[in-house]
Amino acid sequence: MRGGEVKMLNIENTIDRIRELIDNGDNAQLREELETYHSADLADIFQELKPDERLACITNINEELASDVIEYLTPQLQVEILGDIDENLASRLVSKLPHDDAADVLGNMEEDDTEAFLENLPQKFSSDVRELLTYNEDTAGGIMNPLVLTVYDNMTVKEALDTIRIKAEKDNMELYYAYVVDKNLHLVGVLSLRTLMTTPVDINVSDIMKKDIVKIHVDDYQDYIADVFMKYQFNALPVVDLYDHLKGVVTWDDAQDIVEEETTDEILQSSGIVTDLGDDDDDVLTGSIGHAIKARIPWLFITLIGEFIAVSITSKFDKTFNALPIAAAFMPLLAGLGGNIGTQSITLMVRGMSTGQITLSSGWKYILRETITGLSIGAIFGLLVMTVTWGWQNHVQLGLVVGCAMSLNMTIATMIGTCTPLILKKLNIDPAVASGPVIATTIDVIGLAIYLSLVTWYLISI
Amino acid sequence: MRGGEVKMLNIENTIDRIRELIDNGDNAQLREELETYHSADLADIFQELKPDERLACITNINEELASDVIEYLTPQLQVEILGDIDENLASRLVSKLPHDDAADVLGNMEEDDTEAFLENLPQKFSSDVRELLTYNEDTAGGIMNPLVLTVYDNMTVKEALDTIRIKAEKDNMELYYAYVVDKNLHLVGVLSLRTLMTTPVDINVSDIMKKDIVKIHVDDYQDYIADVFMKYQFNALPVVDLYDHLKGVVTWDDAQDIVEEETTDEILQSSGIVTDLGDDDDDVLTGSIGHAIKARIPWLFITLIGEFIAVSITSKFDKTFNALPIAAAFMPLLAGLGGNIGTQSITLMVRGMSTGQITLSSGWKYILRETITGLSIGAIFGLLVMTVTWGWQNHVQLGLVVGCAMSLNMTIATMIGTCTPLILKKLNIDPAVASGPVIATTIDVIGLAIYLSLVTWYLISI
Numbered sequence: 001m002r003g004g005e006v007k008m009l010n011i012e013n014t015i016d017r018i019r020e021l022i023d024n025g026d027n028a029q030l031r032e033e034l035e036t037y038h039s040a041d042l043a044d045i046f047q048e049l050k051p052d053e054r055l056a057c058i059t060n061i062n063e064e065l066a067s068d069v070i071e072y073l074t075p076q077l078q079v080e081i082l083g084d085i086d087e088n089l090a091s092r093l094v095s096k097l098p099h100d101d102a103a104d105v106l107g108n109m110e111e112d113d114t115e116a117f118l119e120n121l122p123q124k125f126s127s128d129v130r131e132l133l134t135y136n137e138d139t140a141g142g143i144m145n146p147l148v149l150t151v152y153d154n155m156t157v158k159e160a161l162d163t164i165r166i167k168a169e170k171d172n173m174e175l176y177y178a179y180v181v182d183k184n185l186h187l188v189g190v191l192s193l194r195t196l197m198t199t200p201v202d203i204n205v206s207d208i209m210k211k212d213i214v215k216i217h218v219d220d221y222q223d224y225i226a227d228v229f230m231k232y233q234f235n236a237l238p239v240v241d242l243y244d245h246l247k248g249v250v251t252w253d254d255a256q257d258i259v260e261e262e263t264t265d266e267i268l269q270s271s272g273i274v275t276d277l278g279d280d281d282d283d284v285l286t287g288s289i290g291h292a293i294k295a296r297i298p299w300l301f302i303t304l305i306g307e308f309i310a311v312s313i314t315s316k317f318d319k320t321f322n323a324l325p326i327a328a329a330f331m332p333l334l335a336g337l338g339g340n341i342g343t344q345s346i347t348l349m350v351r352g353m354s355t356g357q358i359t360l361s362s363g364w365k366y367i368l369r370e371t372i373t374g375l376s377i378g379a380i381f382g383l384l385v386m387t388v389t390w391g392w393q394n395h396v397q398l399g400l401v402v403g404c405a406m407s408l409n410m411t412i413a414t415m416i417g418t419c420t421p422l423i424l425k426k427l428n429i430d431p432a433v434a435s436g437p438v439i440a441t442t443i444d445v446i447g448l449a450i451y452l453s454l455v456t457w458y459l460i461s462i
Numbered sequence: 463m464r465g466g467e468v469k470m471l472n473i474e475n476t477i478d479r480i481r482e483l484i485d486n487g488d489n490a491q492l493r494e495e496l497e498t499y500h501s502a503d504l505a506d507i508f509q510e511l512k513p514d515e516r517l518a519c520i521t522n523i524n525e526e527l528a529s530d531v532i533e534y535l536t537p538q539l540q541v542e543i544l545g546d547i548d549e550n551l552a553s554r555l556v557s558k559l560p561h562d563d564a565a566d567v568l569g570n571m572e573e574d575d576t577e578a579f580l581e582n583l584p585q586k587f588s589s590d591v592r593e594l595l596t597y598n599e600d601t602a603g604g605i606m607n608p609l610v611l612t613v614y615d616n617m618t619v620k621e622a623l624d625t626i627r628i629k630a631e632k633d634n635m636e637l638y639y640a641y642v643v644d645k646n647l648h649l650v651g652v653l654s655l656r657t658l659m660t661t662p663v664d665i666n667v668s669d670i671m672k673k674d675i676v677k678i679h680v681d682d683y684q685d686y687i688a689d690v691f692m693k694y695q696f697n698a699l700p701v702v703d704l705y706d707h708l709k710g711v712v713t714w715d716d717a718q719d720i721v722e723e724e725t726t727d728e729i730l731q732s733s734g735i736v737t738d739l740g741d742d743d744d745d746v747l748t749g750s751i752g753h754a755i756k757a758r759i760p761w762l763f764i765t766l767i768g769e770f771i772a773v774s775i776t777s778k779f780d781k782t783f784n785a786l787p788i789a790a791a792f793m794p795l796l797a798g799l800g801g802n803i804g805t806q807s808i809t810l811m812v813r814g815m816s817t818g819q820i821t822l823s824s825g826w827k828y829i830l831r832e833t834i835t836g837l838s839i840g841a842i843f844g845l846l847v848m849t850v851t852w853g854w855q856n857h858v859q860l861g862l863v864v865g866c867a868m869s870l871n872m873t874i875a876t877m878i879g880t881c882t883p884l885i886l887k888k889l890n891i892d893p894a895v896a897s898g899p900v901i902a903t904t905i906d907v908i909g910l911a912i913y914l915s916l917v918t919w920y921l922i923s924i
Contacts (some may be wrong), residue, residue: 012823038676040693048823069693076820150706161659169660179518193655193656197623198631214500230722231502232713252714253695256721262691263725264813267732269807272802285814285828292835297807299841303802307795308850314794319786325780327791332776332797332906333769339801340765340899344758347733352747361474361510373754380759381766386772395739437802444794450886 015048022056031060039065043072046081048406055084063089075108076286083113091120098143099125101256103132104206107142140225141218143258144248147171149178153188158201158433162190173291176236180209187215187238187246215240218247222258229255231356266354269430270347271297272437299437306441310448317452320460326393327455330402331448333385337406338413338447339440341377345370345417346439351432355419363422367415374414382407402456405451412450413443475863477510484518490862492523501527505534505853508543517546525551537570540749544554544574553582561587562716565594602687603680605720606701606710609633611640613652613667620663621654626862637699641708642671649677649700649708677702680709684720691717691844693818728816732809734899735763735773761899772910784924788855789917793910794862795847799868800875800909801902807879808901809833811912812893815883825884829877836876844869863920867913875905 016162021030034039034042034057042061046054046069058066058081070078077424080427081107082090094102094117105427106114106129114133118126128146135141149167151160164178178196180189189209199208215238216225228237236251265275273284274295314331321328358366386403390396420439421431483492496504496519504523508516508531520528521544532540532555532651544552544567556564556579566883568576570589576595580588590608599605613622613880626640640658641652651671661670678687690699691714699711719865727737734745736757746757776793783790812827814820846864882901883893 011821015823038696039695044818044821050823057827106633150741167660168656175654175656175659183589185607192637194630194637197627197637197695201704230718231717232500233502237712252718256692256695256714256718258720260720260817264817267729267813268809270568270729271805273806273809285810285819288513289831289834291730292831296803296835300799300802300806300839300843303799304846307798310776310798311791312795314791315788321787321790325783326777327792328783329776329780331790331793332910333766333774334516335797336769336772336903336906337765339761339798340762340902341758343733343898344735345763347730349734351729355722356506357747359506359510363475369754372751373758376755377758377762381762392706436805440802441798442906444798448794453583 001460011044011048014045016087018045018049018057019053022053030057031062034061035065039068039148040072042069043056044114045355046073046077051084054081054174059085059089059140059334063092063096063152067093070347071097071101075104078105079108082109082117087116087120093124095121098145098249099128099147100143103142104137107133107137110296114414124285130417135218138222139218140220140222140239140250141247143222143225144218144250146248148238148246149175150246151178152181153180153193153203153206156201157196157199157203157205157208160205161196161201164193164196174265176249176251179238179245179249180205185246187240188245189213190238196419208241213238216250223262225250226255226258226262231258253360259281266350268348268433269432270436272296272303274298303441306438306445310441310445313445313449314452317456320456321462322454324396324455326395329454332404332453333402334409334447334451335444337381338409338443339373341410342413342417342439342443343436344434345374345414348404349418349421353425353431355386360422361427363425367418367422368416371411373412374411378410378414380406381410397459401451401454405454407446409443409447413447416442416446473506473510476507476611480507481515484515486629492519493524496523496899497527502534503529504531508535509537510682511545513542516543521551525554528606529555531557532556532567536748540567541570544571544579548583551669553579555633557587557915559582560607561590561594562605562710565604566592567597568805570597574827597680600684601679601680602682602684602701603709604714605684605687605716606680606712607716608710609671610700610708610711611637612643613640613653613672613706615644615668616641617667618663619658619661619665619667619670622657622667623663626655631830638711638713641711642667647708648706649675649702651675652700675700675732675824678712679703685724687712688720688724688816690718690723728812728894731894732812732898734758734765734920736760765899765903768900769905772903772907775911776914779918782914782918785922786917788857788860789914789921792851793913795864796867796871796909796913797906799843800905803836804875804879804901805898807836807876808883808898810885811846813888815893819843822887825887829880829884830874832880833873834876836873840872840876857884859865859921863913863916867909867916870912871905871909873912874908878904890909 012292017033018030046057049057058069070081070298071080082094094105097105106117109117119129121129132142132146149164151163155163160178164175176191178191179187180191182188189206189211190213191209192206214232214234216228218239218241223295236249236250238246239248239250266283268275275284277291279297284292299345349358352366352405362431380384382403385406386399389402390399416439424431479495480492483495499507506567508519511519520531532543535543544556556567559567568579580592583591587660589730592606593924596610609625613625617625622640626637628672630637640653641649642653644650650671651668652675653671658669676696678690680701696714698711698713700708701712702711717833730746737746739753746754750778781814798857811820814828844865846866848861851864852861855861878901886893
């Protein structure tokens with residue numbers, strides 16, 4: 001844990017002040033002021049600086065802090081800064097990172113640069129990082145830290161505590177649990193420090209260790225790992241390979257990063273942005289504009305097809321528009337409110353399923369619940385719209401038709417919005433991916449068809 | 463940490479099996495099978511069972527496990543189960559919960575029941591929980607665990623380690639950090655176990671403790687606490703009162719729960735669901751239907767007003783619809799795609815701001831980026847729509863107008879969707895709250911006005 005009283009950072013003032021110090025060339029003062037900030041704050045500050053200003057800052061602070069700051073930066077900035085500074089300094093900073101972070105940084109570089117860095121790094125560190133780089137970065141192997149606190153199953157508590165003391169001192173590792181391995185390095189148990197510290201020192205480790213271990217596999221994907229952490233709320237989980245050899249540990253802060261990433265994907269997908277185009281440059285916000293456009297077009301295109309269906313249905317009613325032009329004016333009202341209430345239902349369902357509150361077997365309760373909600377809100381808004389339309393257009397039948405269409409439309413929209421995510425889930429399709437834009441379009445098509453049929457049947461035909 | 467190999471739980475089969483055991487009255491077998499599951503899995507299973515089945519399960523498993531299961535249940539189920547079982551058993555289960563969880567459970571009961579429970583609990587536990595209940599449940603005071611590992615600043619490392627050993631044994635507490643207090647219980651420092659275990663035992667604690675401490679205040683709200691945890695990635699944070707007395711500790715698993723809650727709020731708000739109505743019963747998914755309706759009506763009502771503006775503008779073009787009825791049919795197409803691309807932009811911006819990738823000072827970069835994206839996608843879709851419309855309706859001018867309107871509309875929608883969250887943020891309004899539905903409506907109004915003006919000017923007037 002790094003210290004530093006949490007300052008509510010006023011980033012604009014801070015940056016002005018830092019620019020002033022850089023312009024004055026007052027390096028001693030710059031260093032002193034920068035070192036009062038927590039590395040997470042410095043990372044925020046670096047994000048706002050220009051490249052040459054960042055360079056002035058990173059080379060002026062002590063290397064320990066500089067390496068911590070790099071840990072908090074976005075991947076692009078990490079690569080940019082390490083490419084800009086002197087290569088010996090860069091190697092020293094990388095070698096101070098935890099193994100898993102070092103592998104992430106190097107994995108984001110051009111292949112030649114990665115190789116150059118690896119050759120400059122200490123032998124053991126470099127070979128550890130090389131192994132990490134062989135794993136897919138979205139799997140446990142790509143996320144784990146290979147430095148694990150291990151003790152052997154034939155040790156006593158005293159020997160285990162001594163081992164931990166030595167390892168903790170040498171490798172600067174956080175102490176969560178000690179993992180117990182046999183002589184072939186198979187994972188056989190886990191010990192909490194609490195157990196170790198409260199057990200008489202001559203007891204054997206194998207007698208007090210917990211043998212039924214929750215572990216993950218090097219090839220497990222990050223969404224699974226996030227689910228395991230969220231569900232069981234572990235501090236850290238051991239990672240094993242096919243042969244049950246202990247390969248590393250994934251800690252809760254890695255899990256927190258994954259959960260944030262997965263949540264972002266879920267949120268973006270719900271608005272019809274594709275988050276897994278499969279190319280390297282996979283961040284819609286920070287990647288290339290070409291990538292951002294590719295990520296946004298697919299669902300827009302599907303919406304386009306859906307809306308053309310709506311157009312072709314609507315175009316059949318040209319006689320209606322001819323006879324009662326005002327009828328056309330109410331179309332956006334119906335489509336808009338139907339879309340909104342439908343989106344509310346989808347959002348509730350998708351989020352409920354992703355937090356585990358809604359399961360397939362409890363889904364029917366929510367269908368019932370949402371239907372009642374849809375009927376109630378539909379009735380209220382139907383009445384409201386009827387009254388306003390009647391009063392405004394002085395046309396009681398038009399009021400009736402618009403009101404009824406509104407109430408039907410909102411109820412149907414709620415039901416579609418509730419059922420679709422459940423059906424997708426049942427079909428093993430991720431509800432977050434497919435729901436949003438398609439449903440809005442479906443509701444447009446159905447809602448307009450109902451409304452225009454009602455208008456034609458009730459107002460025009462009779 | 464609880465053990466148990468993670469089983470991928472097939473919940474439907476499991477529940478069938480459990481029902482069978484309950485029906486057979488085979489309690490020994492039921493107990494044996496239930497106890498093979500992790501408490502988090504049992505909580506999932508309980509969620510699906512009927513009340514009398516739950517009762518059969520909870521009274522059949524050992525009390526340690528039963529209490530762990532209760533910790534993982536939703537608040538409603540916690541209250542329901544504790545009300546259904548024998549009150550002595552209920553008290554024993556509550557007294558096995560961590561203090562903060564016990565306070566949460568009791569805080570969710572009717573006031574009389576809370577009082578009855580508190581009187582049944584051990585004296586010290588009951589008075590600790592009583593104090594926790596005085597804090598607002600959304601503040602650090604309501605979230606923290608009052609059992610903190612503390613040592614005095616005048617201790618040596620040996621004395622500190624002995625103290626920790628005794629406390630860890632007695633109170634079953636997790637070991638993260640030891641907090642150092644002076645004789646008046648003011649928080650003066652923090653020690654990692656790593657430091658304690660790797661320092662010679664005769665050194666004074668006050669010489670090795672870290673004195674600049676990141677701490678939170680009992681009255682700090684949970685969104686602030688979540689931000690601090692996400693940003694600095696601490697394992698645990700000490701909580702102090704106004705006088706800097708150490709009152710408790712908030713650990714990362716509490717923070718994880720808060721982050722999940724805050725994310726849910728952000729997601730629901732983005733679809734126009736109000737998450738802070740201020741009444742007690744504040745969960746849109748599990749609260750009363752009346753509550754759910756109240757949460758959903760406000761933004762729908764604002765949308766209604768916006769859409770009536772769209773109607774009143776559109777209704778001015780009745781001569782246009784009369785002259786060219788097909789023009790009306792294209793309205794949903796324009797409104798739908800404008801709404802979709804605008805929502806994509808809002809979602810990107812709001813999420814980027816909430817993860818800290820987008821700041822006010824870097825906002826202009828994203829306005830530029832999104833404008834280029836909007837122009838590009840607008841051009842592509844404009845051309846596409848123009849071609850299809852022309853080919854389909856065999857009407858080159860209509861194709862031109864619809865295509866131009868589409869391209870303008872998508873570009874404007876992107877810009878509105880990008881700028882609005884930034885402007886709201888600048889005005890210190892939470893962008894997640896106000897963005898979604900209002901913008902969709904604004905885009906409807908502007909998009910339709912542009913389209914209908916173009917149609918009237920180019921196709922009708924000439």
